Amino acid sequence: MTRVDQRGSAASLAVAHNGSGGSKRGAAVAAETNKAGELGTKRGTQRGMQRGMQRGMQWNRLLPGDVGMRVASLAVFALIWHFGALFAQSSTLPGPVEVLARVVEETVALELPTHLAVTLSRVAVAFAAAMLIGTAIGIAMGRWRRVDQFLDAWLVLGLNIPALVTIILCYVWFGLTDVAAIVAVAINKIPTVVVTVREGARAVDRRLMDVARVYRLGRWRTLTRVYLPQLVPYLMAAARSGLSLIWKIVLVVELLGRSNGIGFQLNLFFQFFDIAGILAYTLVFAAIVLLIEGCVMRPLERRLSGWRQT
Amino acid sequence: MLSIDIQRKTYPDRGGHAHLALSGLRLSLAAGEFVCLVGPSGCGKSTLLNLIAGLDADFDGSIRLGARPATGATRAASVLGTVGCDAGVGAYDPRYGMARSDVAYVFQEPRLMPWLSVLDNVLLVAGEPADEAARDALRAHAVSLLEAMELGDVLDAWPGRLSGGMQRRVALARGFVNRPRLLLMDEPFVSLDTPTAARLRQMLLSLWAGGGSTVLFVTHDVREAIALGDRVCFLSTAPARVVLERRIDTPRPRDGREIERMLGELDATHPDLLAGLPAQPGETAKTVRTGEEA
Numbered sequence: 001m002t003r004v005d006q007r008g009s010a011a012s013l014a015v016a017h018n019g020s021g022g023s024k025r026g027a028a029v030a031a032e033t034n035k036a037g038e039l040g041t042k043r044g045t046q047r048g049m050q051r052g053m054q055r056g057m058q059w060n061r062l063l064p065g066d067v068g069m070r071v072a073s074l075a076v077f078a079l080i081w082h083f084g085a086l087f088a089q090s091s092t093l094p095g096p097v098e099v100l101a102r103v104v105e106e107t108v109a110l111e112l113p114t115h116l117a118v119t120l121s122r123v124a125v126a127f128a129a130a131m132l133i134g135t136a137i138g139i140a141m142g143r144w145r146r147v148d149q150f151l152d153a154w155l156v157l158g159l160n161i162p163a164l165v166t167i168i169l170c171y172v173w174f175g176l177t178d179v180a181a182i183v184a185v186a187i188n189k190i191p192t193v194v195v196t197v198r199e200g201a202r203a204v205d206r207r208l209m210d211v212a213r214v215y216r217l218g219r220w221r222t223l224t225r226v227y228l229p230q231l232v233p234y235l236m237a238a239a240r241s242g243l244s245l246i247w248k249i250v251l252v253v254e255l256l257g258r259s260n261g262i263g264f265q266l267n268l269f270f271q272f273f274d275i276a277g278i279l280a281y282t283l284v285f286a287a288i289v290l291l292i293e294g295c296v297m298r299p300l301e302r303r304l305s306g307w308r309q310t
Numbered sequence: 311m312l313s314i315d316i317q318r319k320t321y322p323d324r325g326g327h328a329h330l331a332l333s334g335l336r337l338s339l340a341a342g343e344f345v346c347l348v349g350p351s352g353c354g355k356s357t358l359l360n361l362i363a364g365l366d367a368d369f370d371g372s373i374r375l376g377a378r379p380a381t382g383a384t385r386a387a388s389v390l391g392t393v394g395c396d397a398g399v400g401a402y403d404p405r406y407g408m409a410r411s412d413v414a415y416v417f418q419e420p421r422l423m424p425w426l427s428v429l430d431n432v433l434l435v436a437g438e439p440a441d442e443a444a445r446d447a448l449r450a451h452a453v454s455l456l457e458a459m460e461l462g463d464v465l466d467a468w469p470g471r472l473s474g475g476m477q478r479r480v481a482l483a484r485g486f487v488n489r490p491r492l493l494l495m496d497e498p499f500v501s502l503d504t505p506t507a508a509r510l511r512q513m514l515l516s517l518w519a520g521g522g523s524t525v526l527f528v529t530h531d532v533r534e535a536i537a538l539g540d541r542v543c544f545l546s547t548a549p550a551r552v553v554l555e556r557r558i559d560t561p562r563p564r565d566g567r568e569i570e571r572m573l574g575e576l577d578a579t580h581p582d583l584l585a586g587l588p589a590q591p592g593e594t595a596k597t598v599r600t601g602e603e604a
Contacts, residue, residue, distance in 0.1 A: 208421060208423050210365055210417075211435075217435065221434075229423070232425075
């Protein structure tokens with residue numbers, strides 16, 4: 001639809017209404033940008049349109065491609081950090097060079113890899129448990145109204161209890177153990193998974209389920225080939241938001257009651273005011289998160305939702 | 311082969327009151343017959359099909375799918391009214407080299423699984439035989455069906471990329487892949503343009519001719535019913551029951567003049583029956599009811 005500026009001249013309106021392809025668009029563009037009402041000829045508006053397009057293309061040529069943009073973004077970030085540290089000249093803001101040196105040092109001493117591995121394993125177990133249990137409960141609540149009515153209040157409670165409270169209570173009741181830590185993380189994540197998956201279960205297309213019933217596909221085939229594929233976008237959303245939540249809670253759990261892991265190390269560095277150490281571990285941590293997003297989540301999503309690109 | 315006797319079928323309508331959809335509906339289909347069911351929109355045709363397909367078991371009456379002798383043995387008649395979602399494809403029928411399932415259903419919308427390719431959609435309902443050779447045979451059968459529907463070069467395409475007519479062809483192939491004993495069709499060609507619908511009707515007839523399935527084809531278009539069926543049954547408005555049955559013995563394909571002649575005959579003998587049904591080609595039931603110009 002062409003939007004013709006009401007304040008344009010009668011001539012431009014006439015050109016637009018004549019409806020000849022390109023000049024129509026050109027007239028609209030020209031009408032919007034023209035203040036003095038210089039429009040008149042068809043040729044004038046076409047030239048204006050061409051000039052606008054050329055300017056846009058010139059800008060695009062200066063910018064790098066996709067990967068180039070991401071690399072440029074990182075480079076700019078590093079530069080801002082470097083010069084910021086240089087300018088601040090404070091022990092609380094070490095520059096990127098110092099932090100990178102620290103990363104290497106910790107890796108060689110096998111400190112960083114050990115703690116990273118421990119944290120990652122806790123994240124993995126908590127993630128798996130939360131996704132499995134949360135999905136099961138979410139499907140049950142989405143499918144059967146009675147279950148939904150019964151569990152809804154518990155769900156709201158679970159969503160609103162602060163993570164800190166659950167963690168402290170788990171440590172108090174189950175002791176300062178790894179099991180308590182993982183249970184605390186999972187309990188925090190499960191309600192969010194349930195809410196998302198419940199929406200997915202409610203949105204299942206009854207008509208496709210009818211096809212499965214009429215053709216007697218059987219419970220397993222119906223579940224795996226008709227039901228679960230409809231939940232994929234909801235599961236992906238739950239997985240993504242859940243993973244980012246779990247990372248953060250695991251660090252808190254380790255800080256409060258474990259003797260290894262990145263959270264524990266961060267607490268140690270904080271007490272010794274070792275900012276370089278904090279930044280070093282945070283940097284590596286962030287890199288791992290980005291890696292998982294790029295190498296696991298995005299390809300998985302592309303594979304499962306490829307059919308939506310129509 | 312299929313005998314339907316529905317004494318009473320109600321369901322709660324939008325206001326919550328019980329709406330009597332079917333009452334005293336009796337219908338029998340012989341094996342291999344193509345029966346068309348004609349009725350105005352809203353008279354309960356889809357409700358009836360859902361009952362036969364086993365999607366709905368809440369009715370008073372019985373629906374029986376009789377046994378076909380296979381290698382001399384007879385099976386007991388099954389009462390479809392209480393069928394749930396069990397696994398399994400029907401008994402092995404040696405004449406066709408593969409098991410035949412009882413019922414297939416071609417819905418009003420194509421209802422394809424958007425995350426499966428065209429071929430996978432057809433194979434989804436075909437069962438998973440245990441040995442390799444049977445699986446290959448099944449796949450080849452599905453491919454040949456799709457090629458007969460002129461879909462040979464979109465076997466790996468997503469349904470979302472196909473036009474409406476192509477999606478319906480896939481749904482048709484899916485209906486026939488199991489060589490079902492009973493094929494239910496709920497106005498499958500409604501809202502298609504005339505040439506596409508005509509082409510699909512041809513394909514339907516050629517698929518049916520090769521397989522020996524019994525077809526129950528529901529439509530509100532009398533011309534379509536006369537063009538396709540061995541027998542045309544007319545339903546009244548709700549509460550629906552069969553008010554007229556007509557055998558049509560003219561060989562297919564039936565040309566336009568034949569169809570108009572039979573339509574004229576029906577109109578002369580039962581004018582009230584065709585009220586509420588489209589009287590002119592291209593009319594829809596809606597325009598007839600409101601009296602607007604088509």
